[in-house]
Amino acid sequence: xxxxxxxxxAVRRVGNPVLVGIDPRPExxxxxFLDRFPNDRAGVAEALRVFGNNVVDVVAGKVxxxxxxxxxxxxxxxxxxxxLHTTSHHARESGLIVIIDGKRNDIGSTAEAYAxxxxxKVPVADAFVPSWDADxxxxxxxxxVDGISPFVKVASREDKGLFVLVRTSNASxxxxxxxxxxxxxxxxxxxxxxxxxxxxxxxxxxxSLVGAVVGATYPAQLAELRACMxxxxxxxxxxxxxxxxxxxxxxxxEEDGQGAIVNNSRGLCFAYxxxxxxxxxxxxxxxxxxxALEEMIQDLSANTPAGRLNASN
Amino acid sequence: xxxxxxxxxAVRRVGNPVLVGIDPRPExxxxxFLDRFPNDRAGVAEALRVFGNNVVDVVAGKVxxxxxxxxxxxxxxxxxxxxLHTTSHHARESGLIVIIDGKRNDIGSTAEAYAxxxxxKVPVADAFVPSWDADxxxxxxxxxVDGISPFVKVASREDKGLFVLVRTSNASxxxxxxxxxxxxxxxxxxxxxxxxxxxxxxxxxxxSLVGAVVGATYPAQLAELRACMxxxxxxxxxxxxxxxxxxxxxxxxEEDGQGAIVNNSRGLCFAYxxxxxxxxxxxxxxxxxxxALEEMIQDLSANTPAGRLNASN
Numbered sequence: 001x002x003x004x005x006x007x008x009x010a011v012r013r014v015g016n017p018v019l020v021g022i023d024p025r026p027e028x029x030x031x032x033f034l035d036r037f038p039n040d041r042a043g044v045a046e047a048l049r050v051f052g053n054n055v056v057d058v059v060a061g062k063v064x065x066x067x068x069x070x071x072x073x074x075x076x077x078x079x080x081x082x083x084l085h086t087t088s089h090h091a092r093e094s095g096l097i098v099i100i101d102g103k104r105n106d107i108g109s110t111a112e113a114y115a116x117x118x119x120x121k122v123p124v125a126d127a128f129v130p131s132w133d134a135d136x137x138x139x140x141x142x143x144x145v146d147g148i149s150p151f152v153k154v155a156s157r158e159d160k161g162l163f164v165l166v167r168t169s170n171a172s173x174x175x176x177x178x179x180x181x182x183x184x185x186x187x188x189x190x191x192x193x194x195x196x197x198x199x200x201x202x203x204x205x206x207x208s209l210v211g212a213v214v215g216a217t218y219p220a221q222l223a224e225l226r227a228c229m230x231x232x233x234x235x236x237x238x239x240x241x242x243x244x245x246x247x248x249x250x251x252x253x254e255e256d257g258q259g260a261i262v263n264n265s266r267g268l269c270f271a272y273x274x275x276x277x278x279x280x281x282x283x284x285x286x287x288x289x290x291x292a293l294e295e296m297i298q299d300l301s302a303n304t305p306a307g308r309l310n311a312s313n
Numbered sequence: 314x315x316x317x318x319x320x321x322x323a324v325r326r327v328g329n330p331v332l333v334g335i336d337p338r339p340e341x342x343x344x345x346f347l348d349r350f351p352n353d354r355a356g357v358a359e360a361l362r363v364f365g366n367n368v369v370d371v372v373a374g375k376v377x378x379x380x381x382x383x384x385x386x387x388x389x390x391x392x393x394x395x396x397l398h399t400t401s402h403h404a405r406e407s408g409l410i411v412i413i414d415g416k417r418n419d420i421g422s423t424a425e426a427y428a429x430x431x432x433x434k435v436p437v438a439d440a441f442v443p444s445w446d447a448d449x450x451x452x453x454x455x456x457x458v459d460g461i462s463p464f465v466k467v468a469s470r471e472d473k474g475l476f477v478l479v480r481t482s483n484a485s486x487x488x489x490x491x492x493x494x495x496x497x498x499x500x501x502x503x504x505x506x507x508x509x510x511x512x513x514x515x516x517x518x519x520x521s522l523v524g525a526v527v528g529a530t531y532p533a534q535l536a537e538l539r540a541c542m543x544x545x546x547x548x549x550x551x552x553x554x555x556x557x558x559x560x561x562x563x564x565x566x567e568e569d570g571q572g573a574i575v576n577n578s579r580g581l582c583f584a585y586x587x588x589x590x591x592x593x594x595x596x597x598x599x600x601x602x603x604x605a606l607e608e609m610i611q612d613l614s615a616n617t618p619a620g621r622l623n624a625s626n
Contacts, residue, residue: 109338113387131393
């Protein structure tokens with residue numbers, strides 16, 4: 001089944017557009033969590049695996065998809081990468097769509113290697129076998145279409161997807177992305193090219209397997225980009241800890257509540273560190289994540305077009 | 314010792330600016346090489362490890378540095394990543410400066426996680442321990458300074474370096490990098506900002522730990538960027554298989570032959586696939602790499618300012 005159709009159907013099924021970000025920074029793990037594991041790099045990697053699996057267990061069935069931030073796993077070397085591999089497979093087996101946030105980028109056969117790695121199959125003897133088998137990968141567009149088409153080709157063949165950075169949520173995004181060339185900012189050039197790359201790869205839902213990352217911290221650009229990128233699914237970072245509220249996220253959606261998934265990483269998976277929830281849940285940190293997730297679902301339902309996802313179910 | 318000083322000294326010591334790229338695509342390994350390993354993903358990963366170690370053994374002492382393309386290792390999952398970890402450590406132990414070509418990019422604590430992972434140390438219990446311990450990492454600048462400063466901070470503390478993409482060597486680099494804003498192309502905006510980031514981090518050699526990736530396939534831009542980025546070391550891809558010749562690479566150097574390292578990946582590590590060398594070396598594929606490397610060293614020495622490196626030794 002086409003990636004976008006799978007994602008759209010899963011969002012409709014759960015009735016919310018929340019994308020749970022799993023960014024396991026050891027410093028932010030629940031108090032005492034690391035103490036259960038050996039005091040070495042492999043021990044911390046094992047802790048990341050167990051924590052990630054627990055978060056998956058808390059959110060499975062409640063949301064459509066999870067996003068793993070590769071950096072926190074790569075930090076612990078091959079053992080950390082093994083933890084990401086194991087937890088991402090656990091998430092898929094739990095019925096979640098898995099997005100790996102690696103912001104990979106390269107050209108030609110190297111881009112193809114990344115695409116095969118995360119979305120496709122790699123050659124072993126006379127066969128091709130899956131390696132990471134994620135559902136989607138984030139990709140950086142600075143190298144132009146040479147750095148995109150190998151991902152599109154593999155994703156198209158394997159019913160997988162990609163999300164290309166267009167306008168990021170950080171303060172210095174303006175530095176290069178907002179430079180104005182030929183009357184429009186660079187991010188708009190990226191958006192327009194991306195819409196062209198996406199267009200031939202739409203599924204029955206009308207959405208393409210080529211999606212876009214558009215930050216919620218600049219609502220005006222979010223609205224502008226939503227209008228000029230029909231059929232492109234938005235992955236929207238910036239909600240919660242990064243400062244964007246539901247009203248800022250609202251322009252990412254089409255009127256029917258479709259068209260976007262909204263990421264929250266630290267605000268969900270480290271919810272137990274918020275003073276109010278810390279007091280309420282103490283060591284039952286999974287409860288804090290559950291409550292924060294429910295709160296985010298309600299907030300988006302009440303204050304964005306995503307509230308219409310349930311009505312139209 | 315400051316990263317740039319180490320690299321400059323190593324280039325002077327060997328008398329050439331060649332950067333050996335190790336891009337182990339299984340399809341390009343020597344005939345029969347894979348047959349020695351199990352027919353599964355872990356078996357291919359083990360083949361990549363052995364091949365990479367062999368290439369390191371051929372080039373150690375002859376060049377200053379090697380660059381590993383992470384994609385080809387990530388393709389084989391955690392086992393592939395383990396192979397990269399092992400081979401990159403073997404390269405460092407063999408006296409080579411190790412650059413990991415991962416083109417990583419992110420913001421805030423995530424960028425910091427990548428920086429700690431590849432260049433710095435990661436927290437384990439009450440200590441910080443090295444994880445990848447590479448000498449330098451390639452980084453993509455699309456996110457602006459938020460995506461650069463965490464790398465600079467860690468690199469500065471740990472005597473490591475980074476190479477930021479400025480103008481890449483592929484055909485579609487023009488798509489976004491050459492858009493003209495405020496009278497200059499985007500790549501030039503990146504170059505000017507990068508020169509600012511680099512400036513406070515120069516070593517005794519006059520070069521900064523913040524370097525730039527500038528492709529050799531557009532010699533005019535290479536000359537333009539060399540002139541406007543004093544004190545910035547260039548990592549120059551594009552020589553060999555991608556079509557750039559020594560005359561195209563020449564503008565990357567200062568008059569004294571310093572200022573750039575020139576990458577060659579497939580043209581060196583798969584040299585045994587060239588018809589002439591295949592015939593001459595048959596299964597002694599290491600000999601083909603050695604001859605191709607010697608040829609590249611002579612070519613750069615004869616046709617670029619790098620020839621002056623020996624004279625000034």
